[in-house]
Amino acid sequence: ADQPGIHLTFWAVLGVGGIICAIFGIIIGAPTLRLKSDYLALVTLGFGEIIPQVFTNGENIAGFNLSNGTKGISPIDNVAVPGKILGPFDFSWKFAIFVFLTAIMVFVSLRLRKGRLGRAWLAIREDELAASMMGVPLMSTKLAAYAVGAFSGGVGGVAFATHVNGIFADRFNFSISIILLAMVVLGGMGNVWGVMVGALLIAWINSTGLPAFGDLVNNTFDTSINFPSYNFLLFGGVLILMMLYKREGMIPESRLKAILHETDDETSNLGGSH
Structure with a gap:
């Protein structure tokens, strides 16, 4: 790769990106655990506006170029599959990869939904007080929801960056x-x-x-x-x-x-x- 910085394979970045987003999901979600309904929506939308602005203006944060500002990080490394390195215009291969990732995320979502954690999420959604009285740990269960949702978003973000061959903060408006x-x-x-x-x-x-x-x-x-x-x-x-x-x-x-x-x-x- 000709670009400076740390270079990992696409498949490694999927995991790393998902984990980093999950951590930030927990950090952002923890202060909002007591909020409900409209207040939670407002805080979520607020973070959705603040974070892109930080990265859009991230050319010089404490002397460190975090995101290259509005220019973004482009191009990014090509995706490697067995026996082939995909170029920017190998759309059929990329489509197949995205379908594969979607299938995995759907499978995991369905398994989570039918499992103990999924039932706890449903219980909290239907009646938080009743769920608490039944022994559902509200804080950890809610944080798990933030983490899983953010992890999915991180995986989707990596796939999107591959599709547009770059990372541009101003696109996430x-x-x-x-x-x-x-x-x-x-x-x-x-x-x-x-x-x-x-x-x-x-x-x-x-x-x-x-x-x-x-x-x-x-x-x-x-x-x-x-x-x-x-x-x-x-x-x-x-x-x-x-x-x-x-x-x-x-x-x-x-x-x-x-x-x-x-x-x-x-x-x-x-x-x-x-």
Whole structure:
């Protein structure tokens, strides 16, 4: 490698990146353990804004060039697979690697969900007080959720850096948080398969569906509207509609679906009694 710095293989960086992100997930998550609902969301969004700014302006932190600022770290080392070193344009190989990584993460997520830790997470989500009375250690279980989520994000970040052949802090802006939120809400919170469907659908709309629809409308009515520039308006509308009319998402978790429907029935009964 011609670039200065420490050089590891792609597969080693996957593990190192995931572990570093997990550690930071615990560090950031620990002070927020007592926060709930909207307050936790605000703190999370705040960190999501602060951290990219630190790395975007990280050319000189205590005399150390942490991130090379807006120029980023590029190019990065090529990915090596048995018998081949992938170049920047070996998209078919990279796609296969990303599918492989996705399959591993889905498998691990499903195994965690069915295991003791996953059941503890579900118990805390449904009723934190009841979970505590049943002996679920709230602090360590919540920190485990932060760590696992951050580890997954770290692995995804390494894969993304490989895809764009660089690490650029200014690419991780607030819009990424909105897109990820839309994927989860649209697909179905608490359902691994639902989130995957939501992610694929949002990605398709953003990259292909909306531009194609814009071309169709512009050619039909002889207009020149830049439809892709309104993608966040569309995602915001989708989020509002989903939260109003289909809170469980396209592919809901069975337990969450039952709870939401039970709540709606109770509300209807109370309204009818008056």
